[in-house]
Amino acid sequence: MKGYTKPVLLIVIILLIDQVSKLWVKLNMTIGQEFKVLGDKFLIHFIENPGMAYGMEFGGEYGKLFLSVFRIIAVIGIGYGLHYMVKNKYNRGFILNVALIFAGALGNIIDSAFYGMIFSESTPYQKAVLFPEGGGYTTFLHGYVVDMLYFPLIDGTFPTWFPIWGGEEFKFFRPIFNVADSAISVGVFLILIFNNRYFKEEHQEKQSAHSEVAED
Template sequence: MKGYNRPLLLIAVILFIDQVSKFWVKLNMTIGQDFNIIGNKFLIHFIENNGMAYGMEFGGEFGKLFLTLFRIVAVIGIGYGLHYMVKNKYHRGFILNVALIFAGALGNIIDSTFYGTIFSESTFYEKAVLFPEGGGYSSLFHGKVVDMLYFPLIEGNFPDWFPIWGGEHFLFFRPVFNIADSAISVGVFLILIFQKRYFKEEHEEKESVNSEVLED
């Protein structure tokens, strides 16, 4: 179990922070409400989405159900892959990055699967209630994902000479996301950045094992 300690601890920490932040937002904020954290450059801005990470949508009730079930299958696959990597002693950094992706995917699955049954609906005028008497705002697998992290760092207008968007308003960074989305993005980014290191060491270890077998 020694190799599992760090990945499991990382997953537990990400899930805890993700779900605590979402519960707090659901129970204390209305849709569209803002809390300024660092001026107008970092805000807690409450929105919900029916689709994928960073507020992207995947159409209709059937699309929502399909996406939730797909997420569940995907996270089972990632979980099995993580177990395989730990068992076969893959690079620790690679394992931790996959654990980040797993934790993020699982965090959003919890929203999609259960939030519709345990919360009343959040509106522009009313905060949600946990375990409402009349039941939740939706059925199992049809919950909405809670997003709240918003970084509108740069806002302005493109100069008139700028191709296509000349004179139009722009905002960077526009997406609103959550801790789970962040964990997925960080995990993928680190794998892309350090993939040569991760797989080079793994390749060298396999070559070493193979040479030992041949010598025997």
């Protein structure tokens, strides 16, 4: 199990934080309800996302099913890749970044796969109930992803000379997301930033290993 401890621990921690935060919001808030954490710059704002990360949608019932199945296939692929990387001693930083992506993808799959079966529907007027008598609000793989993290850091208006959106109001950062989305984004961002470093170190380690074998 050497090499698996940190990635597995990171995955478990991300999943726990993600699912606990979603369960709390789902059971204690109505759709559209919000409260301030850091003034107007960080809010908990409850929405449900039937599609992809950061509120993007993939239309229709079949679109939702396709997206859920695609997510499962992707997570299986990432999980296998993670196992391969640990087994073959890839750069530890790279492995942890892939573990972040895996945890985030798995966290959102849990919502899509099971939340519709175990919760009643959340509405602007009614909180969800866990394990309702009449069953959940939808079937396996058709559940909505719970989003709640909202950072409207900047409110402003585009200058009149600005192309297309001149004179219109804008808000940054508009998307509402969750811990799982954050884990995916951080993992991808770190891989993009440190990609050369990760694979340079790996190449150096392999060269060193080959040199030791040749000397023996």
